[in-house]
Amino acid sequence: MDAEPGLSDQYRMASPWPVFVALGIPIAELGIIFGLFPLSVGGLLLFGGSAAGMAFESGYAKTPWRGLFGVAVPLAALGAAFVFTAIDLPDRGIAIAAAAAILAAAGIAGTLFSPTEAPEY
Amino acid sequence: MEVNGQLALTVLMGLFLVAVAAWLARVENWRSYTPVAGGGAFGQKESYGSEEKPSGVIRWLTTVDHKDIGILYGAYGLTAFAVGGLMVVVMRIELIDPGMSLISNTFYNSLMTSHGITMLFLFGTPIIAAFANYLVPLLIGADDMAFPRINAIAFWLLPPAALLIWAGFFPLPNVIPAQTAWTMYTPLSAGAGAGNQANAGVDLMLLGLHLSGVSATMGSINFIATIFTERGDDVSWANLDIFSWTILTQSGLILFAFPLLGSAMVMLLFDRNFGTTFFAGEGGAILWQHLFWFFGHPEVYILVLPPMGIVSYVIPRFSGRRLFGFKFVVYSTLAIGVLSFGVWAHHMFATGMDPRLRASFMAVSLAIAIPSAVKTFNWITTMWNGRVRLTTPMLFCVGFVSNFIIGGVTGVFLASIPIDLVLHDTYYVVGHFHYIVMGAIAFAGFAGLYYWFPLYTGRMYQKTLGKAHFWLSMIGTNVTFFAMILLGYGGMPRRYATFLPQFATLHQVATVGALLLLIGQIIFVWNFVQSWLEGPEVEDGDPWNLRDSGLYTAEWDWYDKKLETAIADGGETDDAAEPMLTDGGDVDDAADE
Amino acid sequence: MANKIFDRDTLLDLTVNVVPLFIMAFFVVAFAVFSPFGIDPLASSIQFGLLAVPFVLLAILTYFAGKAVAGAELRGEVYLPGQAGVRGAEPLEETEHGEAELDAGTSTAAVEGEADERDAADESAASEEETTDEADAGDTNADDDAETEAADDATDDEAN
Numbered sequence: 001m002d003a004e005p006g007l008s009d010q011y012r013m014a015s016p017w018p019v020f021v022a023l024g025i026p027i028a029e030l031g032i033i034f035g036l037f038p039l040s041v042g043g044l045l046l047f048g049g050s051a052a053g054m055a056f057e058s059g060y061a062k063t064p065w066r067g068l069f070g071v072a073v074p075l076a077a078l079g080a081a082f083v084f085t086a087i088d089l090p091d092r093g094i095a096i097a098a099a100a101a102i103l104a105a106a107g108i109a110g111t112l113f114s115p116t117e118a119p120e121y
Numbered sequence: 122m123e124v125n126g127q128l129a130l131t132v133l134m135g136l137f138l139v140a141v142a143a144w145l146a147r148v149e150n151w152r153s154y155t156p157v158a159g160g161g162a163f164g165q166k167e168s169y170g171s172e173e174k175p176s177g178v179i180r181w182l183t184t185v186d187h188k189d190i191g192i193l194y195g196a197y198g199l200t201a202f203a204v205g206g207l208m209v210v211v212m213r214i215e216l217i218d219p220g221m222s223l224i225s226n227t228f229y230n231s232l233m234t235s236h237g238i239t240m241l242f243l244f245g246t247p248i249i250a251a252f253a254n255y256l257v258p259l260l261i262g263a264d265d266m267a268f269p270r271i272n273a274i275a276f277w278l279l280p281p282a283a284l285l286i287w288a289g290f291f292p293l294p295n296v297i298p299a300q301t302a303w304t305m306y307t308p309l310s311a312g313a314g315a316g317n318q319a320n321a322g323v324d325l326m327l328l329g330l331h332l333s334g335v336s337a338t339m340g341s342i343n344f345i346a347t348i349f350t351e352r353g354d355d356v357s358w359a360n361l362d363i364f365s366w367t368i369l370t371q372s373g374l375i376l377f378a379f380p381l382l383g384s385a386m387v388m389l390l391f392d393r394n395f396g397t398t399f400f401a402g403e404g405g406a407i408l409w410q411h412l413f414w415f416f417g418h419p420e421v422y423i424l425v426l427p428p429m430g431i432v433s434y435v436i437p438r439f440s441g442r443r444l445f446g447f448k449f450v451v452y453s454t455l456a457i458g459v460l461s462f463g464v465w466a467h468h469m470f471a472t473g474m475d476p477r478l479r480a481s482f483m484a485v486s487l488a489i490a491i492p493s494a495v496k497t498f499n500w501i502t503t504m505w506n507g508r509v510r511l512t513t514p515m516l517f518c519v520g521f522v523s524n525f526i527i528g529g530v531t532g533v534f535l536a537s538i539p540i541d542l543v544l545h546d547t548y549y550v551v552g553h554f555h556y557i558v559m560g561a562i563a564f565a566g567f568a569g570l571y572y573w574f575p576l577y578t579g580r581m582y583q584k585t586l587g588k589a590h591f592w593l594s595m596i597g598t599n600v601t602f603f604a605m606i607l608l609g610y611g612g613m614p615r616r617y618a619t620f621l622p623q624f625a626t627l628h629q630v631a632t633v634g635a636l637l638l639l640i641g642q643i644i645f646v647w648n649f650v651q652s653w654l655e656g657p658e659v660e661d662g663d664p665w666n667l668r669d670s671g672l673y674t675a676e677w678d679w680y681d682k683k684l685e686t687a688i689a690d691g692g693e694t695d696d697a698a699e700p701m702l703t704d705g706g707d708v709d710d711a712a713d714e
Numbered sequence: 715m716a717n718k719i720f721d722r723d724t725l726l727d728l729t730v731n732v733v734p735l736f737i738m739a740f741f742v743v744a745f746a747v748f749s750p751f752g753i754d755p756l757a758s759s760i761q762f763g764l765l766a767v768p769f770v771l772l773a774i775l776t777y778f779a780g781k782a783v784a785g786a787e788l789r790g791e792v793y794l795p796g797q798a799g800v801r802g803a804e805p806l807e808e809t810e811h812g813e814a815e816l817d818a819g820t821s822t823a824a825v826e827g828e829a830d831e832r833d834a835a836d837e838s839a840a841s842e843e844e845t846t847d848e849a850d851a852g853d854t855n856a857d858d859d860a861e862t863e864a865a866d867d868a869t870d871d872e873a874n
Contacts, residue, residue, distance in 0.1 A: 014183040016148045018270050020141060022277030025335065026285065029328050033394060034321070037127060042134035046141065053145070054270055089395060262799040355798035357786035362796030434796070447795060448727040448783065455779050456731045456772055463768035475757045477749075481764035484741035488734040488768075495730050675799030682801075 017054035020046055028099075037095045044075060044099035049106070068107035075100035148179065185269035190276050191255030192577060195570075197279055198248030199649075202563075204287070205239035206642060208232045212618075213601075213635040216628045219620050227317075229618035230300035235287060237303030238326070240558065241424065242333045243283050248566050249427040250275075250340050253368045255577060257344065259676040260362050262353020267346035271339050278336035285329030289322035299326040302616060304417070307400040307409040311392045324393060327386050334379040334386075337423075341375035344368055362674065363444065366451050367430030370458040374419045374426070377462065382416035385409070407472060414465040422461040425557060426454060428565030429496055432518045435572050436500055439515035440507030441670045446499045453492030460489040470538050471545040479538055486536035493529055497522060512665070513587035517568035520595045524560025527599075528553055531606060546616075549609020552602045559638075560598045567594070567645070575664040576680050580656035586648035593641030601634030660684075724784040731776040738769045 024047025031039025052067030061067045075096055082093025184190060212232050215223045224232070254272065258265055266272045289298025297320045301310040305327075312319030348369045352361070389409070391397040400409045437444045444450060463485040470479055500522050509515070531553040534540045544550065567590070574582045604627045613624045620628065662681020667673040742765050749758070791798075791805035 013186050014180065015185050015270050015273065016145055016183045018185065018273030019182050019277045020145075021274045023281065025278065026281040026328065026332055029331070030285075030325075033324060033328065033390060036130060038131040038134040042138055045138060058270055087395075260796055260799070353799050355791065355793065355803075357790050357792075357798070358782040359784075359786035359790070360793040360795050360798045364796075443794065446730075449730040451783070452728060452730050452776060452779060455775055456734055459772045459775050460734060460768050463764060475754075475760075476751045477745075477754070477757045477761040478764065480745065480751075481741070481761045484738060484745075484765060485768055488737040491734045491737065492730070495733075672794075673800055674796035676796075678800040 015054065015057060017050045017057060020050040021054060024048070024050060031095065032092050035091055037091070040092065040095035041099045041102070044096065045102060048072065048075065048099065048103045052103075052107075063110070065107045065110035068103045068110070072100040072103040072107065075103070148183065185265075185273045187254045187258050187266045187269065187272060188577070190272050191251050191253075193276050194247045194251035194254055194279075195577075197276070197283075198244050198251055198566075201239050201243035201247065201283060203642075203646070205236050205244055206639070208236040208239065210635060210639050212236065213632040215618060216620070217632050219622045219625050219628075221619055224618075226618040227300060228298075230302075230616075231289065231298035233616060234299050234302050234326075235290070238286055238330065239283075241303060241420065242330060243279070243286065245424045245558065245562060246333070246337050247279060249368075249371070249424070250337075252364070252431065252566075252569050252573075253340075253344060253427065256573070256676055257347060257365050257368055258351070259679045260365055260674070261348060261351065261356045262675065263347055263351035266343050267351050268343050272343050275336045275339040275343065278332050278339075282329040282332035282336065285325045285332065288325040288329070289320075296320065296322045296325065299323040301326075304413060305386075305389070305409075306413075307389070307392075307406050310389060310409075311400050313401075319393070324390060327390050327393075331383050331386050331390075334383040337375050338379045338383075341372035341379070344372040345376065348372075363433040363447065363450055363454075364427070364430040367426045367433075367454055370454050371423050371426045374423045374458055374461060378416045378419040378423065381412060382420075385412040385416070407469075407474075410469050410472065411466070414468045415462070418465040418468065419461045421554075421557075422457055424562055426457065428521070428562045428569075429454070431565045431569045431572075432500065432521050433496070435514050435568050436503050436518045438572075438665060438667055438670075438672050438674075439510045439512055439518075440504045441509075441672075442503055442507045443672070444499065445502040445505075446495075449495055450499050453495045456492040457489060460485060460492070464489055464536075467536055467541070470541045483536060483538050487533070490529070490533050490536070493525075497526060497529070508670075512571075513582070513584065513591055514568040514572035516588065516591040516595075517564045517571065520591065520598075521561050521564040521568065523595075524556050524564060524598060527603075528556030528560055531556065544609055546614055547609035548605040548613045548615060551615055552605030552607075552609055555602045555605065556598070560602065564594070564598075567591075570649070572665075573676070574652070575659040576676060578653045578656070580652055580658055581664065582652040582656060583648050586644050590641050590645045590648065593637050593644065597634045597637030597639075597641055599634070600637065601631045604628075604631040604634065719781055719784045719788065721784070724780055728776055728780050731772060735769060735772060735776075738765050738772075741765055742769075 024043050024045075026043070027039055028043030028047055030036065031041070031043050048068060048071035051071055052061070052064045055061040055067040055070075056064035079093045079095070079097030079100055081087060082089045082096060084093075087093075181189065181193065184193075209232070211224065212229060215221075215229055254266070257263075287298075289296055297317060299305075299310075299318070299320075299322050301318060301323060308314060309316065309318055310323060312323065348361075348365055388397070388399040392400050399405060433444055433450050464482055466474065466478065466482040467486045470482075500518075504519075511519075531549070535544060535550065535553060571582060571587055574580070608624055608627045608631070611624060611627070613620060613627075662677050662684055663673060665677075667677065742762060745761060745765075751757075786792075793800075793803055793805050797803045
């Protein structure tokens with residue numbers, strides 16, 4: 001965690017991501033409980049994107065893109081569970097799966113098209 | 122109509138996400154070109170004044186500094202304390218009169234539910250996290266928490282949690298506040314029957330509670346990792362301070378208790394919304410109680426152990442002596458931690474469970490009284506023949522011990538099955554646990570706030586106001602809650618907005634006590650805010666003269682170092698790590714507030 | 715090893731947790747001897763389990779906590795709790811297991827009953843003095859495990 005040389009010392013003191021990770025979770029929960037498709041998807045995107053961004057920023061991942069897959073895969077599994085198992089909540093499952101798909105797509109796009117190793121943000 | 126609503130929501134959500142992305146891009150840019158996060162705001166503060174405020178806010182939104190997060194937790198906890206306190210003032214005023222006079226019975230139930238949840242989850246846990254975040258890294262010689270970003274996430278989950286828990290009170294269409302009491306017993310909380318608790322307000326409250334549980338769990342993992350791995354070279358298990366010990370134990374409890382609550386609440390949400398039947402029927406109701414109290418009793422110790430740590434930490438400083446039997450306190454803290462998971466069903470003696478099980482729960486409940494009594498003994502013995510200085514934090518600590526004895530002894534009686542069956546669900550129970558949560562936990566919180574006030578504000582509070590706050594709180598607490606114990610002996614049941622006229626006098630006495638408490642807390646807020654803004658600045662790192670008695674500790678030494686570097690002001694770089702910390706955090710802080 | 719760590723003072727400190735253990739053990743015996751509600755396979759096994767599980771867990775935790783604390787005392791300098799990080803902090807003069815906390819230092823409050831404890835503390839302090847005085851934690855924290863090496867390496871310790 002610590003002892004990263006140079007600028008990272010300052011980066012340790014401030015990070016824009018946590019507040020959005022924290023915001024993504026309740027939005028997604030609200031959306032899933034009350035069956036509000038846009039909130040479910042949007043909240044999960046916010047959560048997944050911020051989590052990936054944070055993993056990148058703190059040096060756990062070299063790029064944010066694979067982190068997006070890392071979020072997308074469990075979400076896809078969860079969405080599939082909602083649709084295909086005895087839980088049987090297809091609408092909500094599709095919302096979760098949709099969020100997973102968008103995150104994965106963003107991950108693919110980022111991997112393919114990002115100009116340098118260090119992405120713009 | 123339906124489709125339009127969905128469309129509008131989609132557009133709003135999309136706009137929001139785009140705005141977030143844009144803002145993130147901007148902030149990241151801003152950060153790469155600004156040498157020190159927040160430093161720019163500080164440097165330009167004098168010349169630009171209020172124009173620099175946005176970057177001041179961004180600093181608080183983006184901080185991962187444990188001290189900033191501690192301040193945020195503290196501000197949050199005190200805000201919640203004010204909200205929960207004002208709620209109960211309304212309730213106590215309603216209870217002056219036996220009938221329904223000021224507010225409706227349903228609104229009383231709503232306030233009662235929210236008061237409990239607010240005080241336990243939005244005030245109690247966060248205010249402890251405030252102290253822990255600010256102090257534990259300083260005390261154990263760590264640079265920061267082990268996972269600073271997780272720390273920030275844990276905090277930022279709390280404001281949404283509060284909004285969801287209080288959602289029923291906001292003017293939202295078709296949403297009413299939950300009236301389930303903080304225990305959320307099914308079938309009422311499952312929305313069954315003819316009541317109004319199938320309302321979305323209850324779902325929102327459960328979600329909010331779930332979030333606060335996630336937050337507490339993240340925080341606890343962070344504390345465990347920090348205390349195990351980030352200790353300074355000289356800080357071994359043999360000289361770890363008592364506050365960190367209690368935080369470590371508390372974090373262990375949180376780690377085992379809160380995920381269970383979270384799971385139980387997800388099950389309850391499924392029961393309410395998706396037609397599952399986890400908690401349906403008689404067995405389901407008991408299942409909920411078991412799950413809830415398997416969390417709920419450790420929660421009691423989650424709330425009380427760190428305050429005990431604060432008291433164990435502060436009392437020796439003003440007694441001029443080391444803590445008597447330091448290791449007794451440490452080991453008994455650990456004992457409480459383990460045993461607290463073995464007593465949960467003493468909340469359920471009246472449910473008609475098998476008498477054999479009941480007897481076992483009683484036995485462990487009696488056993489857990491020993492470690493608590495050991496601590497009380499140690500606190501008293503520490504003060505015995507010491508050079509006691511009755512400063513405000515010390516007064517609150519002494520008040521803690523006094524109230525804890527009353528609250529604890531009444532609790533031992535409740536742990537005994539025959540007595541519990543008589544007193545169950547009466548005001549005796551209310552009086553008992555308020556002696557602990559208000560008389561002890563909140564008192565220790567105040568002790569900590571006053572004791573470390575110079576540390577986090579750089580200023581000193583006003584002594585006279587502090588003492589007025591203490592005495593009003595002490596008298597108010599005892600008047601209010603002793604009246605409740607007497608009401609319980611008289612048979613007054615809990616949770617009712619109306620009561621038989623024979624209880625009126627004692628209820629009025631309790632209300633007078635509550636109003637005393639209110640006045641005391643108003644004084645506290647005044648003192649706190651005014652002293653933070655205008656109090657006399659603390660000149661050295663030893664405002665309590667601890668060096669004289671050899672009881673100086675690491676956090677004050679850190680503060681002393683900070684003062685030295687701040688005064689030198691020559692841009693010296695010999696101690697590169699420290700100015701960095703202070704720049705981002707506290708120097709700015711002092712200018713900001 | 716175990717004998718060395720769990721000397722008399724440490725055991726004395728741990729008595730605080732023996733009391734609740736004793737209470738639970740007492741009730742196990744009591745319920746076994748005297749069972750007013752009869753014996754039922756399921757209910758009785760839960761009944762005893764509810765006492766036995768906390769008993770075992772508490773015993774284990776107490777053992778490991780005692781080992782960690784007493785072991786750390788042997789390995790490194792012992793400061794007053796919360797003082798290890800203070801600049802120029804002086805470690806406690808002797809390894810005073812029980813005594814350190816009991817002694818008020820400046821006050822005249824000699825606690826009654828301390829006298830006999832002091833004897834015990836002196837015995838062990840005599841043997842441990844060498845180890846702790848020489849082992850400067852600041853110099854030797856790299857090798858946590860080897861306490862004897864630590865003592866050898868750190869002969870040139872200064873007051874930190």
